[in-house]
Amino acid sequence: MGNEASYPAQMCSHFDHDEVRSLCKKFKKLDLDHSGTVSLQEFMAVPQLQQNPLVRRVVDIFDIDGNGEVDLKEFIWGTSQFSVKGDEQQKLRFAFNIYDMDKDGFISNGELFQVLKMMVGTNLTDWKLQQLVDKTIIILDRDGDGKISFEEFSAVVKHLEIHKKMALIM
DSSP states (O other), X not given: OOOGGGSOTTTTTTSOHHHHHHHHHXXXXXXXXXXXXXXXXXHHTSHHHHTOTTHHHHHHHHOTXXXXXXXXXXXXXXXXXXXXXXXXXXXXXXHHHHHOTTOSSEEOHHHHHHHXXXXXXXXXXXXXXHXXXXXXXXXXXXXXXXXXXXXXXXXXHGGGTHXXXXXXXX
């Protein structure tokens, strides 16, 4: 697991020593098999997360090295995105990354459809959902390239003050 004091300051910049220690304890509780990493299945063992349709996407974003599991360093970094001390740009980037599934810096029509499908489940037909996605792309895509850039996403989303809703009090 390592000593939390050994992590680079920039990784823990939003957390004080006690908050990092608390995160280490939470990580250990999540790590049910004591492997030093937390899998999607271990995250899904938390009752509050079982009903969240975006847990898989959040875990994918936390999983910086792409190995399918979240280690302590990734957990602290990921959780820092929700710190009340975190900056607005960082939170907007995290929200954008939920939709940017292929990590190419853009939200395509297909990616937006997939993420919204996770969120709405069977409450909308695929046809209606596709209409919603198409309209959203048309409205947000200011440069006409058929996809949404981070700048285009931010221009709309920051007015919703989503960064204030993405705050975790430690």
